[in-house]
Amino acid sequence: MLNKSKSENAYQIFIHIAVGIIVCASIFPLLYVLGMSLTTLGEMQRRNFFVIIPMEPTIEAYKRLLITDYIWRSLGVSIFRSLIGTLLLLCLTMTGAYVLARKSLPGRKFFLFFILVTVLFNGGMIPTYLVVKQLGLTNSVWSLIIPMLVDSFGLLAIKVFIENLPDEIIEAARIDGTGDFQLLIRIVFPLTIPSLAAIGMFNAVIHWNNWFDAMLYITNKTYYPFQLIIRNMFSSGMSSLDSALTMKASQRVSAETLRMAAVIFGIIPILCVYPFLQKHFSKGMFIGSIKG
Amino acid sequence: MNKNQLLWKRIVQHKTLYLLLLPLIFYYIFLRYWPIVLAWIVAFKNLQMGSGVSTSPWVGFDNFKFIVSDPEIATAFKNTVQISLLRLAVGFMPPIFLAIMFHDMTSKTLKKYAQTAVYIPYFFSWVIIYGIAFAFFSTGSGFVNNLLDMMGLPRQEFLMSTDWFRPILIIMSMWKELGWGTIIYMAALSTVDTQLYEAAIMDGAGPLKRIAHITIPSILPVVTFVLCINLGHMFYAGGEQVLLFYNKAVMDVADIIDTWVYRVGIGNMRFSLGAAVGLLQSLFGMILILASNHASKKLTGNGIW
Numbered sequence: 001m002l003n004k005s006k007s008e009n010a011y012q013i014f015i016h017i018a019v020g021i022i023v024c025a026s027i028f029p030l031l032y033v034l035g036m037s038l039t040t041l042g043e044m045q046r047r048n049f050f051v052i053i054p055m056e057p058t059i060e061a062y063k064r065l066l067i068t069d070y071i072w073r074s075l076g077v078s079i080f081r082s083l084i085g086t087l088l089l090l091c092l093t094m095t096g097a098y099v100l101a102r103k104s105l106p107g108r109k110f111f112l113f114f115i116l117v118t119v120l121f122n123g124g125m126i127p128t129y130l131v132v133k134q135l136g137l138t139n140s141v142w143s144l145i146i147p148m149l150v151d152s153f154g155l156l157a158i159k160v161f162i163e164n165l166p167d168e169i170i171e172a173a174r175i176d177g178t179g180d181f182q183l184l185i186r187i188v189f190p191l192t193i194p195s196l197a198a199i200g201m202f203n204a205v206i207h208w209n210n211w212f213d214a215m216l217y218i219t220n221k222t223y224y225p226f227q228l229i230i231r232n233m234f235s236s237g238m239s240s241l242d243s244a245l246t247m248k249a250s251q252r253v254s255a256e257t258l259r260m261a262a263v264i265f266g267i268i269p270i271l272c273v274y275p276f277l278q279k280h281f282s283k284g285m286f287i288g289s290i291k292g
Numbered sequence: 293m294n295k296n297q298l299l300w301k302r303i304v305q306h307k308t309l310y311l312l313l314l315p316l317i318f319y320y321i322f323l324r325y326w327p328i329v330l331a332w333i334v335a336f337k338n339l340q341m342g343s344g345v346s347t348s349p350w351v352g353f354d355n356f357k358f359i360v361s362d363p364e365i366a367t368a369f370k371n372t373v374q375i376s377l378l379r380l381a382v383g384f385m386p387p388i389f390l391a392i393m394f395h396d397m398t399s400k401t402l403k404k405y406a407q408t409a410v411y412i413p414y415f416f417s418w419v420i421i422y423g424i425a426f427a428f429f430s431t432g433s434g435f436v437n438n439l440l441d442m443m444g445l446p447r448q449e450f451l452m453s454t455d456w457f458r459p460i461l462i463i464m465s466m467w468k469e470l471g472w473g474t475i476i477y478m479a480a481l482s483t484v485d486t487q488l489y490e491a492a493i494m495d496g497a498g499p500l501k502r503i504a505h506i507t508i509p510s511i512l513p514v515v516t517f518v519l520c521i522n523l524g525h526m527f528y529a530g531g532e533q534v535l536l537f538y539n540k541a542v543m544d545v546a547d548i549i550d551t552w553v554y555r556v557g558i559g560n561m562r563f564s565l566g567a568a569v570g571l572l573q574s575l576f577g578m579i580l581i582l583a584s585n586h587a588s589k590k591l592t593g594n595g596i597w
Contacts, residue, residue, distance in 0.1 A: 011499035015393040016402070022390065023409045026471065029424045032435060036427060049433035050442070096316040099309045106302050111313065118320060121578055123327025124570030125550070126557045127334060130345065131327050150319050180308040209417030212532055216558060231419045231536065234426055256433050263423035270415045277415065278408060281475060 030267070037061055037260035044254045060252045061261035070221060071229060075265075077141060078226040082207040082269075085145040086200050092150055093199060094192065097158035098184050119152050129216050143217035144225065148207065154199040161195045162188060198280035201273055208269055230262045335568035341561035348564070355568035365569065367544065368552040375458065375529040375548060380522050382462050387473030388515060392507055394474060395481045396499065410471030418468075422536040425464045426451070457542040465533060480514040481507065513592035520588035524581035527573050549573050 032052060038061075039054040065071050100111060123131075128147065137143035165188070173187050211227035218224060224232075303310075330345065335355055339348040359365050390410070397403040413421075428435045429450035437447045450456045484506065492502050531550025538546035547555075549569060557566015 007498045011396070012398055015396055016399075019390070019393055019397065019402075019406050022470070023406050025467070026410045026413060029428065029467070033424055033427050044433075048438070048441070050435075050438035092316055092319065095312040099313040099316075102306070102309060104302070105306050105309055106299060111317075114317075114320060118324040118328075120581065121328060121574060122324065123329075123331045124567065124574055125553055126563050126566040126570055127327035127330040128323075129558060130330055130334065130563065130567075131323065134345075135322070147323055149323070150316065155316075180306075181312070184312070205415055209415075209419075211417060211419050212535070227417050227419045230423065234419075234422060235536075254433075256427075259423065260427060263420055263427075266420050266423075267416060271412070274412060274415060278411060281411075 033260045033263055037257055037264050039253070039257055041252055041254050041257070044257065049254075049256065058253065061257045062265070064253065064258060065261055065265065070224070071226070073222060074224050074226040074229045077144075077223055078208055080141060081144045081210075081225060082204045085148060085207045086204040088145065089149055089151060089154075089203050090196050090200050093155050093158055094189060094196060095184070096150070096155055097162055097192075098188055100155075100159045101162035103163075115152055115155070125216070132217050138217050139220045139223060140218075141223055144207075144210070144213055144223075147213065148203075148210075151199065151203055151206075154203065158192060158195055158199060161192060165191060197276075201277050201280070205270060205273065205277070227266060230259075230266050233259050233262055331567050331571050331574070334564050335571045337564055339563040339567075351564075355564050356572075358565065359569060359572070364547070365552060368547050368549050369527075371545060372527055372529045372548040372550075375461070375534075376522075376526045378458060379462055379465065379529070380519075383466050383469070383473075384519065384522065386466065386470055388477060388511070390470065391474040391477035391481065391511070392503060394478060395507065396503075407471070407474075410474075412471070413468045414472035416468065418532045418536055421464050421468050421533070424467075425460060425537065429456075429460055451537075452539060452541040454542050454545045457538070457546050461530075461533065461537055461546075464537075465530060476514055476518060477511050480511045484510045516592045517588050520584035520591075524577070524584040526580055527577045 035052055035054055038057040038059065039051045040056055040058045040060070043051060043054060043056055099105065100108060102108065105111075122128075132138060132143050132147060135146070137146060169187060169191075170183070173183050178186065209227060211225060211231050214223070214225050214228045215231075218228075334345060336350060336352060337345070337348045338351045338354070339345060394403055394407060397406075426434070429437070431437055431447055431449050431451070434450070436450065441447060448456070450460060488506050489502060492506060497505065527549060529548045529550070531548065531554070534546055534548050534551050535554060538551060553566045553569050553573075556562050557569070
């Protein structure tokens with residue numbers, strides 16, 4: 001008996017240590033980036049750019065980023081695409097899923113097949129680029145929204161959710177003579193709100209994080225989303241940053257500090273919605289949707 | 293009433309629903325199907341800078357002949373498969389181990405906090421991931437180089453080195469995805485009957501025995517399923533990440549199909565070549581996915597669909 005509990009204890013200690021190490025490895029890089037984003041130029045130079053906890057923290061880098069015109073604008077673009085893009089996606093998802101969940105709809109199987117084909121086979125980067133160009137969307141915020149209007153997995157997940165709603169609710173309403181549109185607005189939509197919120201949150205995160213579509217479709221810097229600005233801060237050194245920003249900033253903070261502050265800015269919205277996200281994916285809802 | 297009239301009556305009954313479906317249909321036609329059609333057209337034309345889809349000349353299989361003979365594309369295909377296999381070899385097991393450890397942790401509060409912490413990086417963009425890689429591996433101010441410097445060792449140009457490119461690529465994608473990868477296993481483990489474990493403990497089975505005889509058999513179908521999905525994505529080696537991480541110095545080991553298509557297809561405006569390579573990638577990818585789905589169904593009774 002004693003021997004057995006020894007092995008149980010040893011195992012528990014081992015997994016707690018191993019998980020502890022993995023947790024530290026997940027968190028430490030963030031803290032390190034945060035620390036660097038708060039360090040003054042003087043301290044960077046004094047400590048040879050090796051700062052984990054800044055002794056004289058400064059929010060200068062954040063201020064510099066926020067007083068820069070095009071960074072404001074890019075934050076605006078990112079917020080716009082995340083909010084409006086997600087809202088439109090949810091409208092399409094709600095109506096589409098509602099219709100496709102109706103088993104009596106003639107042609108339903110065809111429509112579902114029509115959607116599933118595109119999950120399996122897509123045109124690829126170049127043809128999609130050509131279509132966005134043909135539609136005249138390049139160099140407009142809509143090029144970042146319209147191609148992402150539907151998330152097929154989310155659509156199918158909501159469809160399954162509506163199918164699983166208790167039949168009595170729907171039937172009762174239909175006997176009362178409620179029309180299809182009224183049924184959607186008054187009964188199905190309110191019941192679906194929690195699931196829609198989850199799909200919406202995921203897609204808002206995808207919108208906020210997307211930078212590659214802007215690299216394809218947008219050449220006018222006015223419409224760059226924030227993630228693309230961060231990317232450019234790293235890829236071409238500071239040359240892509242407004243020289244005024246660098247000049248003024250360089251007296252107080254280093255280029256590294258500015259970059260790290262931008263990274264933190266890119267992370268903050270994610271951290272804000274994360275608690276809501278976790279509530280949903282830990283329920284396994286998305287795994288169910290992929291396999292359903 | 294004959295059959296057609298009945299069908300027509302049902303269609304009319306559902307007219308509101310069809311109307312509601314219309315935006316979705318438009319979306320799929322213009323943004324999902326039209327690109328597929330264009331891919332097949334453009335791949336057999338010579339569409340370059342300045343010309344339009346309809347005005348550019350048909351060239352038959354010229355683009356594909358070029359693809360077969362071009363050494364740069366061959367390298368990109370080779371790198372794509374190598375990087376995918378490397379990701380699989382290094383990244384496949386850790387989420388399974390981590391899920392088993394989460395599952396066996398006796399302190400549920402610690403487990404919850406740990407899960408919260410390891411899931412977060414999945415939701416960061418690849419740009420952010422590159423920023424963090426830069427903070428750790430850049431030559432002048434990177435954390436790792438600062439450590440090396442402190443120990444009196446020479447600084448390494450990690451981000452410009454052909455030896456380090458792939459390890460760093462994989463370390464960073466594991467940092468992002470390790471936690472997320474456990475979710476599918478956690479879902480499978482949550483359905484395991486806890487009485488099985490209690491019975492095993494009564495029978496004197498230690499922790500390792502329980503893992504071998506209860507935990508692993510109960511997630512094995514999911515493991516096979518995930519493996520099949522990963523094999524199906526062999527021709528997609530993470531274009532977004534490579535595009536951010538690579539540079540001229542590491543091109544030989546870094547250039548993959550996606551980055552080639554972006555660089556040559558969009559960058560040099562050789563749209564037809566890019567579309568043709570993309571078409572091949574998509575076709576191969578589809579065959580692999582169908583094959584691995586078939587394999588998964590055969591092996592586990594569990595397909596992707």
